Amino acid sequence: MPVVVPVYFDYASSLCYIAWRIVSELQRELDVVPLWKGVPISARDRRIKPGQPLTAAQRFKVAMVAAETGISATAPSRWLDSQAALEGAELAREAGVFGTYHAAVFRAAFEAQLDIGDPSVLAKLAAGVGMDAREFLADLQAHKMVAKLEANKREAEEFSALGYPTFMFGRYPFTGIQHIDTMRMLFRRFLEVRIAEGYSH
Secondary structure, three states: OEEEEEEEEEEOHHHHHHHHHHHHHHHHHOEEEEEEEEEEEHHHOOOHHHHHOHHHHHHHHHHHHHHOOOOOOOOOOOOOOOHHHHHHHHHHHHOOHHHHHHHHHHHHHHHHOOOOOHHHHHHHHHHHHHOOOHHHHHHHOOOOOHHHHHHHHHHHOOOOOOOOOEEEEEEEEEOOOOOOHHHHHHHHHHHHHHHHHOOOO
């Protein structure tokens, strides 16, 4: 059975987009399944608000990580409003299409520069992965998955997983994203530990 690695993330984070690109590649190589758990950055850090301009330091950090990882990514000029997109991810998980929705949102935000804070944009993405757009919008309006995001936030705080992204290798958080070779080494070591422990689920 593949080993599950929880990953706390936010669609508003350029670093999480880079992480998704790298983890998607590693998932094709290794017997591991990332369990993406959305936690809005704005819910953790009250200094960050959707629509607020990124600072020069924040944009520089993204540029540095992109250069170090070899993954092309440009930070948006303002913080994205990711709340609805993250709620939509949980709706997609419930519908059994999380992976394709997850990819569609990241591509929309960081490749097509679409406004993922716009429910109509999300509804089109949801329809594109086989969900009912009208039902999707109704569930977003009803905030059906808010409690799930709150649970993710509490869990992340319990594990001190406060950065973006944060990988949980057992009970040990690893925050940030490195070059694929480094991440491959970390995942392989974790897999070896799990195998030695007789991991079975």
